[in-house]
Amino acid sequence: MPDCPTLGQPRTENDRARPLGYVHIPRSDDIERVAAAITDSVGNPLGAVVVCGPKYRMQDRIQEIGLACRKVARTVSNLVSGDASSTGGRGRWSANGS
Secondary structure, three states, X not given: OOXXXXXXXXXXXXXXXXXXXXXXXXXXXXXXXXXXXXEOOOOOEEEEEEEEEEHXXXXXXXXXXXXXXXXXXXXXXXXXXXXXXXXXXXXXXXXXOO
C-alpha cells in the first residue's frame, strides 16, 4: 500500500504545515487534499477544515485553497475559544449556535 502514510510522514506534513498554517497532502492518486487545523485556546487540535477535489481542478490553486482553509480554521478556532476580538464580537460559539 504505497499511499498509506508511515509514522514519519505525518510529522513531516505537520512540520511543513506549521509555517504555512495549512498542509497540502500529495498522494499518487488524482485527488488533491488541503487542510488546516482547528484548535482550542491552548493549541490542542479539535478538528480540521479540509478541501479535497480532482487534481485537474485544484493543482494550480493549492496556495489559494490553503489560505482559505487557514482563514476558516482560525475563525472556527477563535469561536470555540471565545476570542470575540477576532470573531467580529460574536464571542464564544456554542452547540446551539448562540
